[in-house]
Amino acid sequence: MKVYEALRWASSFLQKHDYEETIGERLLQHHTGWSRTQMLTEYHTTLSEQIQMKFQEDVEKAASGIPVQYITGEEVFYGREFHVNKDVLIPRPETEELIEVVLDMIRSLPLIDSDKVAIVDVGTGSGVIAITLALELSNAEVTAIDISGDALHLASQNANRLGATITFLEGDLLSPFISLGEKVSVVVSNPPYIPEGDRAVMKGNVVEHEPHLALFAGEDGLGIYRRLVKQIPSVLIKPGIIAFEIGHGQGEAVKTLIVEEFPSASVDIINDINGKERIVIGTVS
Structure with a gap:
């Protein structure tokens, strides 16, 4: 042939x-x-x-129905090739937009002038956010957390292969970071945000093959945000940045969660290239 x-x-x-x-x-x-x-x-x-x-x-x-990324074992993100498998969510182009917004925000604040910018990526999966930020910012000190040991193993392999220095912690959201008494200037996360009710109408190649732990978050999809935002005051240095990837239509709800915890925060909702709500980013002073 x-x-x-x-x-x-x-x-x-x-x-x-x-x-x-x-x-x-x-x-x-x-x-x-x-x-x-x-x-x-x-x-x-x-x-x-x-x-x-x-x-x-x-x-x-x-x-x-098996995603091609799981067949080849790889996906390109922000110009770099990452290994992926069934233990992690397949990186999406929309998350590259989150990276751009976070980089722009860091560079616009005094944080960038310090010797280091401490960043924590919550729910790191394959490590694309943590590794990309570490490689794009010469003064970044990045910690990546995930509840899945299998995901962390893959993320660690990606970091080593791409030459990124990352601290990996296993645990639920910020809990392991809080236990260590660590502080950061940037909290970034692309958590599970799909409502359970959407499971029945989603494409089979997603629901049947990508890890549900990384997809679904309770009845309204906001369960992880609620828990995470409550933990952030224990770790965030001011001035600081909070940046989340979100599902379309969740912007105002997630913004409200941040403002309730940080009344002085300036929070923006940003649409992706397709015009859908995709990012909530806030500065806390």
Whole structure:
């Protein structure tokens, strides 16, 4: 089977199962090690029997609903390749927007002028937020927390591979950090925020394969925010920053939670590139 024949088959097969045909290109690149440009120049190259077999097996897996990121074991985030598996949520492009907002906020405050900017990432998953902030800020001192030991193991591997120095703590939200008596200038989190009631209408490849611990947060999706905001006064240095990724329509509720705990906070709700509420960020002085 030549490359163009393999891609034509994959495209048809995936479309028949209501999945994007570009998944085939990504899987073929994964198995050949080619860039997309190289793959296009190899259109009439005959694939080896081994690559063809593995490629077809993985296309069938993708068509069954397994996310392509779990098949290849990787996803690009903020220009860097992160390893992912079933123990962590797949990084989304919207979270890159959270990174941009946090970086801009840190650089606009006196925090950036200090010898170090202490940051804690709560619910780190694969570590994309903690690692990216550590690599983008030369004076960042980053701690990453997760309740899942398996997630922390993967995040630690990502940090080592990408050259980021991170302190990893296992525990529930900020509890392990509070126990150590540590303080930070920035609390950032992309916590579970999907209401339980949405489970029935979500795509099968998400619900059936991504960890529910990282997706769902009670009846209204705000359960984690309520608990986390109550803990933040124990760790936040003033002036400080609180930054959350949120679900669409949760902005005002999460903003209210922050203002109730920090009446003097200046809090903004920011829409993502698709015009949906995505980020709540507050400065506390």
